[in-house]
Amino acid sequence: MLVVGAGGIGCELLKNLVLAGFEDIVVIDLDTIDYSNLNRQFLFSKQHVGMSKSRVAKESVLKYNPDVKIKSYHGNVKDSTYGPSFIKQFDLVLNALDNLSARRHVNRVCLAVGVPLVESGTAGYLGQVQPIIKTVSECFECAPKPSPTTYPVCTIRSNPTKPIHCIIWAKMLFLRLFGKSDDSNAVTDLEETNQQENNDLEELDENEREGVELAKKFVEDDKMKLEQEKDRSYERWIFHKVFHTDVLYLCTLKTLWKGKQEPKPLLLDQLLASMEVATPQNSTGNVLIPDQQVWNVKQNAEVFLKVAKELKASVSEDNKVLEWEKDDDLHLDFVTAASNLRCSIFHLPLSSRFDVKSEAGNVIPAIATTNAIIAGLMVLEAYKILNKQKDRHRYHYLYKNPTRGKLILTARLLEPNPSCYICGSKFANLKINTATTTLNYFMKEVISKHLNIGAPSIFLGETCIYEAAGGEDEDDMGMDYQLPKTLQQLNIIDNTILKIEDFNSDYELQLSITHQTKFPSEEVLFELSGDKASKKHVEKLEDTPQNPEAEDDLQIISGSTKNAKRKREQSTENTSQKMNLVLIDE
CATH class of the missing domain: 3.40.50.720 (NAD(P)-binding Rossmann-like Domain)
Incomplete structure (x- = not known):
């Protein structure tokens, strides 16, 4: 096995x-x-x-x-x-x-x-x-x-309201500085300025323009300070750019802060000169282990400078691209310090290294x-x-608290779902605008993200529309030249059927295409579904099999602390409620 x-x-x-x-x-x-x-x-x-x-x-x-x-x-x-x-x-x-x-x-x-x-x-x-x-x-x-839970990019970039927003931003900053970033990264290129965004401010009402112009002057005056920090060191430049200059710009967006407290830009020299003292205790006075201690703002600034310098040296020396790892001390220290500094700017509570690791690494x-x-x-x-x-x-389900006096419940197996893409009919329906949708979008959003097909080959009749690059030849781009074309340009139109094969898992799917231009909302760009189920699937949770004499498994553990022992149930209880969990072992 x-x-x-x-x-x-x-x-x-x-x-x-x-x-x-x-x-x-x-x-x-x-x-x-x-x-x-x-x-x-x-x-x-x-x-x-x-x-x-x-x-x-x-x-x-x-x-x-x-x-x-x-x-x-x-x-x-x-x-x-x-x-x-x-x-x-x-x-x-x-x-x-x-x-x-x-x-x-x-x-x-x-x-x-x-x-x-x-x-x-x-x-x-x-x-x-x-x-x-x-x-x-x-x-x-x-x-x-x-x-997985997702958050709007605008919230991450401009208006965080929870520590998790700052933690996600800090991970994006890490990738922007030391890893492989993409267009979805909420942290913009650090060499860029906010000039275009400042130009948009001129469209505000006249009664707001005076305050905005004054704020713009502050941003312009800060450019000299930013250049000075860049000349001093890489880590000081990054600190000033993301924790002062960018925040100063956000402060000019007065309408964003109506009824709320404005963010407070940080000045590095003021922080380092402050007299903040670490308090390795919680509110009850108990001494905490290092990872559970919450660094103050000064400590976070010191850690940020130290770790940013080391990471930059590592990347420059080996000319490598980093991926954020929750178990790497430098990586975790960077995200902890950066997220806490951003939390202090937006008046949010700071987090311990332990808490940041749990949140950033999605650790259960x-x-x-x-x-x-x-x-x-x-x-x-x-x-x-x-x-x-x-x-x-x-099926076996283990609960945290006893259910009907038991910690483990069992259920009979359900038959395969006819509408399942994988074990059912292997036939799916896709409603999409074939005139405007490119093959590139179709591959990323439908094939990869929703159907989870990693190495697809797509056929329209006997014609191969797309085949993923393969082999050891790094110059082999496969059929990527097809990606910018629309589905319509590739003759994928209304009422056509595509055959999709996944080489990696020996899997094949028939996909029926329906051309559709209108969807329930602007955010919805396609609808994907399988065949309608031919019969209802109702799961029955049961305590024991119908014939308890034929069952010799350890099937139930009593939830009672007074009687924590194996026991058999002589009756069968059924319920139509299904427990559907996605559980991850770390």
């Missing part, structure tokens, strides 16, 4: 499999071990930091049973190396992944080659296990998953006990699949 992921759930799962008697196991993981993993991923210790998770996990579990045959791969399961031909050699795949994209990929490949999959996830005290068997049960994508606290319970339930489902006990498969 194949175990995908050797993190929180993966470590528990590998240990369980070895102790349960499974003798032929393959594990794959692309990650390396970090100090932050050691509190819950018990197969690793300090001397393993920086090493491959899959390799160390293999070596550690062999100590439980040296006779077990285990092979490890350090790689990305989405790579073509681990495609359909690799997956179909296994009797079962067990997912212990931490991101939706990889989960979708494994789900599609397993369905394509007919290999059963046991999906899992945890989020704090919550957990779930989902057996996925082709033609028997719903797949991972039958039910829609909630999209991981609990080792939750991982252990879910891994155990996965092994139970693995036994059922390998023994072909189809009538005994169950």
Whole structure:
């Protein structure tokens, strides 16, 4: 069998499999071990930091049973190396992944080659296990998953009202300075000025113009100071530009601050000369560990200067592009300091390094006990699949608080959803303006973002409209010359049907195109849907199977502290309410 992921759930799962008697196991993981993993991923210790998770996990579990045959791969399961031909050699795949994209990929490949999959996830005290068997049960994508929370760019750039807005801005600043930025970055090129925006101010009413002209004069006068800071050092120039000059410009937009407190630009020398004293205690007087302490504004300024200088030197020396990593101390220090400085400007509360890491890294606290319970339930489902006990498969849901006196509830498997893009009819409908939509937009928003197809080939009849670049030749641009063309120019018009193939996951989809020019709102540019379901899908949550005598699983744990023991229920309760969670193991 194949175990995908050797993190929180993966470590528990590998240990369980070895102790349960499974003798032929393959594990794959692309990650390396970090100090932050050691509190819950018990197969690793300090001397393993920086090493491959899959390799160390293999070596550690062999100590439980040296006779077990285990092979490890350090790689990305989405790579073509681990495609359909690799997956179909296994009797079962067990997912212990931490991101939706990889989960979708494994789900599609397993369905394509007919290999059963046991999906899992945890989020704090919550957990779930989902057996996925082709033609028997719903797949991972039958039910829609909630999209990550997004924030308007204008709020991030000009009018933050919550600390999270400043944290997102700080990450964008990091990418603008040291990484790969794009047009969606709310932090503009730091070499640009606000001249064009200042010109727009002349359109204001006459009674506002006098104050605006005075503010514009302040901005003009600040240019000399900005140049002086640039001559002194890179980090001082960045500080003055983003925490003073840009904020000074925002202060000229008087209508933006009606009824609100204006932002307060920061002056570096004044901050460094201030007498602020660090207070490593919370409101109750308890001494806090370093990561839970909230730096004052002066400390944030000092950290910002130090880290910006080091990051700039690192990028310049190696001529490299950085990606923000929550577990990199320099990266985290930069975002913590930058976000707190911006919070102080907009009169928002400051955050600790720990809080910034949780928010910026989208980290849900991981609990080792939750991982252990879910891994155990996965092994139970693995036994059922390998023994072909189809009538005994169950979904398992772990709750934080008892529900009807129980922490774990089970549910019968749902049949595949006919309208699912993946395991249903594989036929979807797209309403879109073919006259104005470019192939580039179609590829990014429809194919990549909404259908999650990574390496598409698109055919109209026998004609190949687009094929993703591939191979090792970096100069191979594939058919990118087609991207600026509209769908209509490519003969993709009303009532045409496209065949879309995904080389990476051996997946094929028929997409029916309907030309439409009007949508419910200006923000909606297309509508994507599958075939209408031929029947309703209603999930039944149950405490036990209908025949409790035939069930020998540990299925329910009592939520009572007075009677925390295994027990069987003699009755069956059904409910039509479905619990639909997206859970991520960190």
